[in-house]
Amino acid sequence: MRKTLLSPQLLELLRLWWREGKRRGVMLPHGWLFPGRSLTDPISSRQLHRAFQEAAQNGGIHKRVSPHTLRQGIATHLLEDGVDVRVIQVLLGHGKLETTALYAKVSTRTIHAVAGPSTG
CATH class of the missing domain: 1.20.5 (Single alpha-helices involved in coiled-coils or other helix-helix interfaces)
Incomplete structure (x- = not known):
């Protein structure tokens, strides 16, 4: 889950x-x-993946995407908005900070926004 x-x-x-x-x-x-094929079973990961692919196609998204892409995007946006990585870890339910760090792909914009050390 x-x-x-x-x-x-x-x-x-x-x-x-x-x-x-x-x-x-x-x-x-x-x-x-x-529900999945049976009302007593949850949707399977395969069914979810198919629905996601269909929604992406209907939305004109041609990149390779998956439900996992959403979690990664959420983590990246939160990090770019200045949310502490440990908070993101808790929100995503990760036990290890290293797992969250895999999601936290930093954009080029964020890297360029970091000021270097002053030479005062």
Whole structure:
């Protein structure tokens, strides 16, 4: 299981999805938000990957992407926004800082923004 961050807007959309699914009878009372082939099983990683690829294609994204790309992007944006890497570690549910560091690819813009030591 992976953890990720949700925007308030996405959280509200997911709540609407859940309520509508329950209203239509496709969500079991103690079922999954994204059921798999059987309503009693969660969506498989393969099904999720296929849905992600289809969404990227429909969105005109031609680069190779995966659900993992989102986690990496979130970590990178948080780091670029000045969030401490240890906070990002906790938010992503990583036990080791080294794991978070793999996600934290720093952009060229961030590197150029760092001032060198003053020669005062």
